[in-house]
Amino acid sequence: MTSCDFAIGQTIPETFPAEALKQAALRAIDRYPGAKGHLHPRELMARRETEREGVSVNPEHIALMNGSMQSVALAGQALMSAPGDLVITEDYSCSGTIASYKGTGLELVGIPVDADGMRVDLLEQRLNTLPVKPKFIYTLPSYQNPTGTRMSRQQRIELIALAARHDLPIVEGNCYGDVHF
Numbered sequence: 001m002t003s004c005d006f007a008i009g010q011t012i013p014e015t016f017p018a019e020a021l022k023q024a025a026l027r028a029i030d031r032y033p034g035a036k037g038h039l040h041p042r043e044l045m046a047r048r049e050t051e052r053e054g055v056s057v058n059p060e061h062i063a064l065m066n067g068s069m070q071s072v073a074l075a076g077q078a079l080m081s082a083p084g085d086l087v088i089t090e091d092y093s094c095s096g097t098i099a100s101y102k103g104t105g106l107e108l109v110g111i112p113v114d115a116d117g118m119r120v121d122l123l124e125q126r127l128n129t130l131p132v133k134p135k136f137i138y139t140l141p142s143y144q145n146p147t148g149t150r151m152s153r154q155q156r157i158e159l160i161a162l163a164a165r166h167d168l169p170i171v172e173g174n175c176y177g178d179v180h181f
């Protein structure tokens with residue numbers, strides 16, 4: 001029986017241009033610059049962010065990763081200081097992120113989501129009752145996994161304002177930013 005797992009974003013292997021990737025990898029490995037990765041794809045990413053999100057991004061502030069999960073995991077490790085630290089997430093979140101953050105000792109504090117995304121009003125209330133300040137907010141504003149909701153523009157502005165008031169970094173997972181149906 002064929003089954004489709006909708007819990008994670010899976011790409012159909014047959015759609016990968018395997019031969020072209022092999023040739024590209026052979027050329028790229030010889031010229032591997034280390035650290036943040038090749039400049040050209042970082043410049044392309046910066047331009048894409050500017051065109052898609054309307055923000056100006058310096059390619060020097062972009063590091064290439066092995067997929068979205070690696071960057072989510074590394075951001076968590078960079079922002080936490082000790083096991084037991086708290087991270088704010090949407091009430092339901094990406095199974096990979098939950099496993100990664102729990103694995104490194106972070107404790108997740110889930111905030112309910114409605115059709116406009118994470119309930120910023122409830123987050124504010126929750127922050128006032130938590131025994132310690134969380135280390136950061138992890139959110140999936142565009143096509144949230146698993147609820148599929150898209151955070152409204154108003155809710156995004158309120159979330160940024162709240163994060164600034166409480167001095168909380170935001171880690172945004174945007175791996176579905178280009179997915180539109």
Ligand SMILES: Cc1ncc(COP(=O)(O)O)c(C=O)c1O
Nearest residue numbers: 008009067068069070094145173
């Ligand atoms: C929100 C979210 N982040 C990260 C990932 C993992 O992405 P990648 O395969 O690029 O590591 C997934 C995969 O389903 C996801 O849904």
